[in-house]
Amino acid sequence: MKRLFCFLALMVAVILVGCGKPDFSDAEKKTIASLALSRLPPLKPDTTNRFADVPAAAALGSTLFFDLGMSRDGTVSCSTCHKIDRQFQDDLPQAVGVGHTNRRTMPLAGVARDPWFFWDGRRDSLWAQALTPLENPLEQAGNRAAYAHYIKARFGERYERIFGPLPDFSGMPLNASPLGTDAEKAAWNAMSGAQRDGINGVFANLGKAIAAFERSIEPAPTRFDRFALDLVAGAEPKGDAVFSKEEILGLKLFIGKANCVTCHDGPRFTDNSFHNTGVPPVAGLPPDRGRIDAVAQVEADPFNCFGAYRDGDASACGELRFMVKDAPQLVRAYKTPSLRGAATRPPYMHAGQFSSLDEVVAHYAKAAPSVEGTSEVHPLELSDRERGALVAFLKTLAE
Amino acid sequence: MVSIWRYLLAGLGLAALLVGILAVVYLTAPRSAQPAGPDVSRTKKSENGLYMASFVPERGVVRQGELESWLLTLKTKTGASVERAAIAISGGMPQHNHGLPTSPQVTDYLGEGRYRIEGLKFTMSGWWQLRFAISSGAGSDTVLFNVVL
Numbered sequence A: 001m002k003r004l005f006c007f008l009a010l011m012v013a014v015i016l017v018g019c020g021k022p023d024f025s026d027a028e029k030k031t032i033a034s035l036a037l038s039r040l041p042p043l044k045p046d047t048t049n050r051f052a053d054v055p056a057a058a059a060l061g062s063t064l065f066f067d068l069g070m071s072r073d074g075t076v077s078c079s080t081c082h083k084i085d086r087q088f089q090d091d092l093p094q095a096v097g098v099g100h101t102n103r104r105t106m107p108l109a110g111v112a113r114d115p116w117f118f119w120d121g122r123r124d125s126l127w128a129q130a131l132t133p134l135e136n137p138l139e140q141a142g143n144r145a146a147y148a149h150y151i152k153a154r155f156g157e158r159y160e161r162i163f164g165p166l167p168d169f170s171g172m173p174l175n176a177s178p179l180g181t182d183a184e185k186a187a188w189n190a191m192s193g194a195q196r197d198g199i200n201g202v203f204a205n206l207g208k209a210i211a212a213f214e215r216s217i218e219p220a221p222t223r224f225d226r227f228a229l230d231l232v233a234g235a236e237p238k239g240d241a242v243f244s245k246e247e248i249l250g251l252k253l254f255i256g257k258a259n260c261v262t263c264h265d266g267p268r269f270t271d272n273s274f275h276n277t278g279v280p281p282v283a284g285l286p287p288d289r290g291r292i293d294a295v296a297q298v299e300a301d302p303f304n305c306f307g308a309y310r311d312g313d314a315s316a317c318g319e320l321r322f323m324v325k326d327a328p329q330l331v332r333a334y335k336t337p338s339l340r341g342a343a344t345r346p347p348y349m350h351a352g353q354f355s356s357l358d359e360v361v362a363h364y365a366k367a368a369p370s371v372e373g374t375s376e377v378h379p380l381e382l383s384d385r386e387r388g389a390l391v392a393f394l395k396t397l398a399e
Numbered sequence B: 001m002v003s004i005w006r007y008l009l010a011g012l013g014l015a016a017l018l019v020g021i022l023a024v025v026y027l028t029a030p031r032s033a034q035p036a037g038p039d040v041s042r043t044k045k046s047e048n049g050l051y052m053a054s055f056v057p058e059r060g061v062v063r064q065g066e067l068e069s070w071l072l073t074l075k076t077k078t079g080a081s082v083e084r085a086a087i088a089i090s091g092g093m094p095q096h097n098h099g100l101p102t103s104p105q106v107t108d109y110l111g112e113g114r115y116r117i118e119g120l121k122f123t124m125s126g127w128w129q130l131r132f133a134i135s136s137g138a139g140s141d142t143v144l145f146n147v148v149l
Helices: A002-020 A026-035 A055-065 A126-135 A144-163 A182-190 A193-214 A223-233 A245-255 A291-300 A314-321 A357-366 A384-398 B002-028
Strands: B043-045 B051-057 B068-076 B086-093 B105-111 B114-120 B127-136 B139-148
Touching: A026 A223, A026 A245, A055 A144, A055 A193, A126 A144, A126 A193, A144 A182, A144 A193, A223 A384, A245 A384, A314 B114, A357 A384, B043 B139, B051 B127, B051 B139, B068 B105, B068 B127, B086 B105, B086 B114
Parallel strands: none
Antiparallel strands: B043 B051, B051 B068, B068 B114, B086 B127, B105 B114, B127 B139
C-alpha cells in the first residue's frame, strides 16, 4: 500500500516538474534558433564602397561622426541624434538637429546589414545614407561645397592619405549644392561639370568614411541569445539565461499566435522590408506616405548604386534594380525595425507614436485600419497576461 | 483499510479524468504546422494546359532574405521547348495583403525553354505565391506556383 502511495506521489511530482520546464516543439526550437545572434552571418563586404573595410577610413569616419563642425552652424554632428551611449539613437519621438524633423532617429546596431536606409528606404547604401542628413536643412543643414572646403582645411592630409589628392578648389564657391538655398543652387549651377564632379567625389568619400566607421557598430548578445543557445544545445540554462514562465509564454506567443516573427525574423528580428501596419500619423507633422514617396527619391539620388560614385560593378545593385516602384502595399509602408534593444529605447514607430511597448502590443492586437493604404495586420485576441508576457519577452532582447 | 482503497480508487479515477481532459485539449489544440498547405509542387501545368512549367531556385536551395535567381522552364503540351516567350511575373503573400517585396524579372534565356528569373526575394516565412503570365507562339496562359518557407 505504501509503495502504491509512493508511486502515485512520484507520478504527481514528475507531472509538476514537467510543467515547469520550457517545453518547445521541434518547429519552435528551429524558429528560436533562427533568431539567435549566433546565427548572424559575417558582415558581407560592400563592393560599392572600396574603403568600407579600410581602418584609416573608419577612423576618419568616426572623427567626422562626432564632429560638430560637420554642420551649418557648428552645433550638430551625426552623434547629436545617434548618441553613442544610447544605442546610437536619441530617445525623442522625432529627431532634432538644426530643426525639428518628422521621423524617429533609428539606432545603428547592425545597420551595415540593411539593404535600405531610413524608415522609408530612400537611400540604398550606408554611405549614400550618411550624406543625406549632412545637407538636410532640419538636420546638419550644410552644403557639399562647404563640407569639401572644411575637409581640406581641417583633415586635408588625413583625407588624401586614404582617398588620394583632393581636387583643385581654386575658383570653387564656398557654399554650393543642388539641394541647398537658392543662392547655393545658383552657385552650384554656375560651376563647371568637372568642378561639380570634384565636389561630389569628396562628398561621396565623406559618406564612405562614415559608413566604414558605422560598419563596426554591431548588436551584442542578450539574455535571449544565451537562452536560445542553451535550448538548442539541449543544455540546462544557467544564471540569467533562465527564462521565467512569463518570458517563455511571451516567446511562444512571439513566434506563434501573435505572428510577430513573420516580419521580425532572423537574428536581427527584421525582414528588412516595408510594411503598412496601420501606425497612425502624428498631428502637426507634414504628410508622410512612407515607402511610396521614397522610391522616386532613391532613383533620383546621384549617389545611388547606379550613380557615378559607386565603386565596383553594378552586380551589387540588385536591390535597386529589382525594387518595387509602384504598388499599393508601399503606401504608408515603413521599414521593420530590429527589436534588439528596443525595450530600452522608447518611444516607438517611425515618428515616435507610442511611448511604451504596452502601447505597441495593444496597437498590433487591435489592428486599427490605416489612414491611407491597407494595413497588413489582423486583429488578435490577447489577454492581459499574454500582452504582459510579450513585453516581458521583448525585454530579454535588451538585457 | 477499505476506506483507504476507496480513496485510492477515487484518486485514480480523478487522475484518469485529468489525463483524459489533457489528452482532449492536447489532441484538439491547433498545431503550428499547417496540416493542409497549398500545393508546392515545382512542376505544373499552366491553367489552360498550354504549357508545362517548372520553377526551381538556381542554386538548389531557397535562402530567406536574399536576392535570388530561379529558373523557369517552359515546355509545350508536346514537350517542345518554348522559345522567346514574354513572361510577366507577379505574386505576393495571400495571408498578409501584400505583393512581392521586389520586382523579379526575366533577365536571360538559357536555351531549351529555360528562363532565368532574377530579383526574387522571400523576406518572410510563410506562404508565397508567384504567378507567371506567359505569352508565346503557343498562346497565352498563366501558371501559379506556391512557395512555403
